[in-house]
Amino acid sequence: xxxxxxxxxxxxxxxxxxxxxxxxxxxxxxxxxxxxxxxxxxxxxxxxxxxxxxxxxxxxxxxxxxxxxxxxxxxxxxxxxxxxxxxxxxxxxxxxxxxxxxxxxxxxxxxxxx
Amino acid sequence: xxxxxxxxxxxxxxxxxxxxxxxxxxxxxxxxxxxxxxxxxxxxxxxxxxxxxxxxxxxxxxxxxxxxxxxxxxxxxxxxxxxxxxxxxxxxxxxxxxxxxxxxxxxxx
Numbered sequence: 001x002x003x004x005x006x007x008x009x010x011x012x013x014x015x016x017x018x019x020x021x022x023x024x025x026x027x028x029x030x031x032x033x034x035x036x037x038x039x040x041x042x043x044x045x046x047x048x049x050x051x052x053x054x055x056x057x058x059x060x061x062x063x064x065x066x067x068x069x070x071x072x073x074x075x076x077x078x079x080x081x082x083x084x085x086x087x088x089x090x091x092x093x094x095x096x097x098x099x100x101x102x103x104x105x106x107x108x109x110x111x112x113x114x
Numbered sequence: 115x116x117x118x119x120x121x122x123x124x125x126x127x128x129x130x131x132x133x134x135x136x137x138x139x140x141x142x143x144x145x146x147x148x149x150x151x152x153x154x155x156x157x158x159x160x161x162x163x164x165x166x167x168x169x170x171x172x173x174x175x176x177x178x179x180x181x182x183x184x185x186x187x188x189x190x191x192x193x194x195x196x197x198x199x200x201x202x203x204x205x206x207x208x209x210x211x212x213x214x215x216x217x218x219x220x221x222x223x
Contacts, residue, residue, distance in 0.1 A: 004157075033209065042201060042213030043158065056209050090157045099209045102148065102160025 004106035021076045025093030026104045032074040035090040118202045123218040126192045134187040136202030151198040
């Protein structure tokens, strides 16, 4: 049973560029959340998608946007990249709009902005 | 969101029990206590969660104080594979988990 799949695993972008990260949730899960983890820190919540709509958002600027597709997979887009956007981006899937049990996290996409 | 306080790091010997403490003095009545762990180069992994009563699963046990202002994650027999950062998190009615710095557990052979 595949868990959460994220692609690509590593990415290097130049300041000012745009990036798209992709996530396939665990089989049977319909909700996708995205987290950003800077080096040495705990993950920070970006937003959550359920039924193809953004349902909850953390304290991130509008440069961060997302999308969820009918098959529950999701994309995270970041525009006008800043050096400070360099981080591990984690996708987490769950079942249902309200998190009752635990998330299943992917291994993340390591984004480096130069 | 209510905050949690954990020691920055702890050490344990292999095959011995480990008790990871967490203080959450501002916890509200509807906050669930969640524990995740993050192994090197991996995403966080759900360990256990609870509300008021102690909980057991195949990975660990969660002991919750009667006043709910603290909790302890118990690994019954630490292995080298348990070396990770352990996060204690309070989750309210929303879906967001607010991670703190966690406790880095080192396991010595």
